[in-house]
Amino acid sequence: MWNTIGLGVVGLVVIWISNWIRRWRNPKCNGVLPPGSMGFPLIGETLPLIIPSYSLDLHPFIKTRLQRYGPIFRTSIAGRPVVVSADPGLNSFLFQQEGKLVELWYLDTFSKIFVQEGESRTNAAGVIHKYARSMFLNHFGAERLKEKLLPEIEQVVNKTLSEWSTRASVEVKHAASVLVIDFSAKQIISYDVEKSSESLSETYTGIVQGFMSFPLNIPGTAYNQCLKGQKKILAMLRDMIKERRASPETNRGDFLDQICKDMNKEKFLSEDFIVQLIFGGLFATFESVSAIMALAFELLSEHPSVLKEMMAEHEAILKNREDPNSSLTWDEYKSMTFTLQVILLLLLLLLLLPGLLRRALKDIPAKGFTIPAGWTIMLVTSSLQLNPNTFENPLEFNPWRWKELDSRVVSKNFLPFGGGTRQCAGAEYSRVFMATFFHVLLTKYRWTKIKGGKIFRNPVLGFGKGIHINFSEK
Template sequence: MIISSDPQLNSFIFQQEGRAVELWYLDSFQKLFNLEGENRPNAVGHIHKYVRGVYLNLFGVESLRTRLLSDIERTVRANLCDWAGSGETIDAKTATSNMVAVFAAKHLFGHDAETSEDIAETIDGFVQGLLSFPLNIPGTRFHKCMKDKDKLETMVTAKLKERILCPEKGQGDFLDQAVKDLNTDFFLTENFIISVTMGILFATVESISTSVGLAFKFFAEQPWVLADLETEHEALINKREDKNSHLTWDEYRSMTLTMNFINEVLRLGNVFPGILRRALKDIPYNGYTIPAGWTIMVVTSTLQLNPEIFKDPLAFNPRRWKDIDQETASKNFMPFGGGTRQCAGAELAKAFFATFIHVLISEYR
């Protein structure tokens, strides 16, 4: 394995996607998501292009602007109300995982949390076990993860069969599009659709819940950050004709201090320690050769702790972002990866996080 925290090499590796390197996963991931044979997302370039296109159509900027932002706000408001009324101490990361899991399941395969069994704990158990030691014996976290995975697969499979038999019951979610496209290409099988649905659930839940959990930590440690955000959100509400109206897309895009806060949380709390690729052939670079078949771990998180770019890099300071230009940020800040495989859910994660902050700051203390 080559482990790189060098900005130039990292950029070079991202540029070689599909030519000299391919996407690579840990063996445990490959088993959990059935990422073998026809289901390998790196098997053919247009498989990744298809999945990315469908995801962006579902959770991309246009969908967020026209319909999802208000749904996110309703979800956040209902959950915060439940948390406040529970009378108990809340584990922010676990509770947020549950909130995002239900939201994602609704838009991926039409899960209705009110009329069917609650799957939040099942999804959370599945997600929490993904990075555990892959020892599949009773009593281990990985064993529970496999059990939760089987349970989730059963739910998704049942929904998929239902849509195939009755397409008219569609809800405009991921399964609807997948059923329309079923068997139109060699990789579009039922197993592939189920694997992709599980993968999207994992990525969506983990990225948002970790960030929200860290937000509470930083609020407690840096009260001035909270004061800055309160000023911004009070001003936003005061500009409205109707103080009780829902958050608009223009308001979301105007949250400069909130986005600086989110960037700083992501800078210090990157969800993934590195991004994995595998060399398809010998790769000469700067007098060295990366041998074919070797794994390359692109460690983007180290860039975000570079003292030459981020003064006092271990300190949490959202105000630093007002002095960082876009070009510098793009080369040294990659919380959602880079290259052609940059996370398609980046905008959804930021919008969900910002909406959560808006409701929390505006309505709670």
Template sequence: MSTAALCVIALLVICISSWIYKWRNPKCHGTLPPGSMGLPLIGETLQLIIPSYSLDVSPFIKYRLQRYGQVFRTSVAGRPVVVSADPEFNHFILQQEGRLVESWYLDLFAKVFKQGENRPDGAYIHKYVRNLALNHFGAESLKTKLLSQLEELVNTTLKTWSCQDSIEVKRTAATMAIQSGAKQMFSYDPEKSSVDLTEKYINFSKGLLAFPLNIPGTAYHRCLQDHKKALDVMLEILKERRGLADDDHGDVLHHIIQDMKTENFLTDEFVVQLMFGLLYVSFDSLSTTLTMAFKLLAENPFVFDELTAEHEAILKRRANPDSPITWEEYKSMTFTLYVINETLRLGSVAPGLLRRAKKDIQVNGYTIPAGWAVMVVSSALQLNPNTFENPLAFNPWRWKDLKVNDISKHFMPFGGGMKQCAGAEYSRVLLSTFFHVLVTKYRWKKIDGGDVVRSPMLKFRKPLRIKISEKHI
């Protein structure tokens, strides 16, 4: 028995050792980039999620870039990943969508958003969704219709904020972003809805990166429940609108309902997931960017003074100071765009952009095996001292002298390549309009909070609160 037991133990040791060796030395038709696969199954996930209380690149990525160079390998949540801060390689990868790489999402995102399934019509569907977004949120729609609507939204929002003792910027900005986006997408009226979409989206966002334990009481369970409730609201609206004989709201949903007659992929489930996803992207990015802007402007009064001067000059050029913003005035807000760009540069919400290799990819003498994930580290590019002098400083004036090539390869807050966000201009217009109304009609001061933490997503350790009041001229 003892001999048999020793044989079994020896066999187990050999199997485990072989498994660990294979984990640490994955198969590759070439030479893998330098790095470590970490512990079996969990990889280097624990090191990645250690919080950092700075706007700088996360210590996990920064240390490995210094040790291994601009391209290294790791493993996150059991998935092999090649991380790249090489601007030329990143630019190349983002142009190879559908050829060398495809979109890839963390498992929780893929499960919730129904992503990651290889569909033969995937390229066609992506093109449809992009054209849909550009049609309703692109420059032409902004110029002819949305600019005036966004100004009205901002006026109403800031008027409401000024009537309160103080406001929590991220939450109230999220409400503005969701109500604006939902109105454009499916004519949502929060006063007529029994479900608070803002609350559902905020809870969903908090739980999406939580440990995936789907039992009552956990953040992940609440995330899934709130996701379902939001989808139910949208499904109810979709069914109601499809039953109307004369449905001409002029919103995104009306467009989709017309296309459902000819496009087989536009099922009820797909449509509500699409609307939920589009609204999620705009809500999270806009609320975080606006919170970052308030934080940075409060800490840099000279920037705020320059921003105010630009918008007061616009008022002086008008025959009637109370006239609404024109498209020409928006295009003249040069310094405002610098402020927005600088806020986006410093405030990268996610650590990077994810793709998956469809076939072996060669980079700098190394091979990225097919099936491996590739993470383009946008935060490292946007905080690169070789491109942005004193990169952690909030300096909007730097954008005056930056070269177009440097911007295209080192600044990607809205993604890059074929997957660049179709709502980028919409975000810029909304933020510019918000700043215009804010600095010309209101005064504000920071009350508390606003310190950041990366873990690895950018969050706020304590909610930023401000007090806002109308200017009395």
């Protein structure tokens, strides 16, 4: 009898599991789902996404599925159903529907790092997004750069490269991360690395290593360390806010001063909102600019003709000055035509993230398919810029290509600083920082690549064991 009961229980369990797997592989939809696969239960297709690809091309996870299913397909990542779209028409439409059909969204890892529990994920739309953008432009926009930040950036780059030249070898991705975040944090929160008990660069490095990992919060995992780093920085920012509000007469003139003063006027400026805004702003500058610098050293070492033309451009700037030792001016920065073309190409190849994420607020018709309400949408805008039909030989490091391309084609198919209503307010700041770095480097220093790890995507850009450079003064 007990054997019969046992076999019955096993049979019921098998039926339940089979039914559960069937429902997983065939999600409910009030229409026709895009083609694709949901992968294994719970983990979905996460593992193929994080397998390293040693190429600057689109990650194979995305590229092979675009070839197999077309520009719109479904999958499951980290246990969540996702529709991936590389269709330019649909992507453009969805960008314009923010707050209507879609909202800003993060996978679970992103959500727990960048969004407070219970906080609305549409909190960056409308008035709040306008305020946040205005704040960043006031402190990092073109006028601020022209009037104040450009000479300060040049000064800190001079100091940094001088220090790098005393070392036998510099791992440039990490070293550039320290340079960028220390300077950005000084402008935002008056951070002084020499006086602070917390190393922002080290903490953010740990966060970056874990933020695209599977959200398994177990001690010892990359995700667990990532969350610990986040909590440490958020606690530091909260203490700073309390200190500033307790002493409003102290004026440092930074981003945090201004936003603390505005808390009395703007109801949406809660402590939670401010710490997340600053945390995200620091993260954006930390990872993107340092990754571009590291990629530049790797590619410039392989393309001496590009390096030669860049050097000629910067030497010409010195020759045209009355005083060769004077500081870099805004007009000189704007005259760096070829350098800015190199930076633009580095941005095209960088693809720091595989796509921009949104969530469907309601069922969305999409090219004959339906995106169900609640599903995550990954907008793969980068598929256009690496499409040979859009840009000839897209993986070729050829900055001269920009001279031959129609500006309308470039603006339509290349969105290095976001898309839709979310163009990055720090775009000019990033360009100025990189151009100034190249100016000081190429006019005052020699450099040699000693060794370099393989560049890979998993799916974010990585540099293996790092790119190691030796610097020396001219």
